Amino acid sequence: MDLRTLWDQHRAAGWPKFSSPNEGELMTLDTVISGCATYYFDEQGLDAQRAVMLEHCLDDLDTLLPDVPEEAGEYFVRLRALAGVLLETSRHR
Numbered sequence: 001m002d003l004r005t006l007w008d009q010h011r012a013a014g015w016p017k018f019s020s021p022n023e024g025e026l027m028t029l030d031t032v033i034s035g036c037a038t039y040y041f042d043e044q045g046l047d048a049q050r051a052v053m054l055e056h057c058l059d060d061l062d063t064l065l066p067d068v069p070e071e072a073g074e075y076f077v078r079l080r081a082l083a084g085v086l087l088e089t090s091r092h093r
Helices: 003-012 023-043 048-067 070-091
Strands: none
Touching: 003 023, 003 070, 023 048, 023 070, 048 070
């Protein structure tokens, strides 16, 4: 799936209803990744600082995803895909 489609789908999705001790951290990751996507589309790329931030977000998501409740899984799997495609696309610009 291309970056624009992932971003549009993510923006259209509402925050999932779930309970998890990691909800705050997941919310922060969502905010940071969404901010990087907004910057990417506004500036036609990412700077080095945001690329490093995305790498850290991906590491954190990879750690947290196994414990995400099923009802929120689709949202965070898509968020992870968005971050991965965003990082990969920005490296090829």
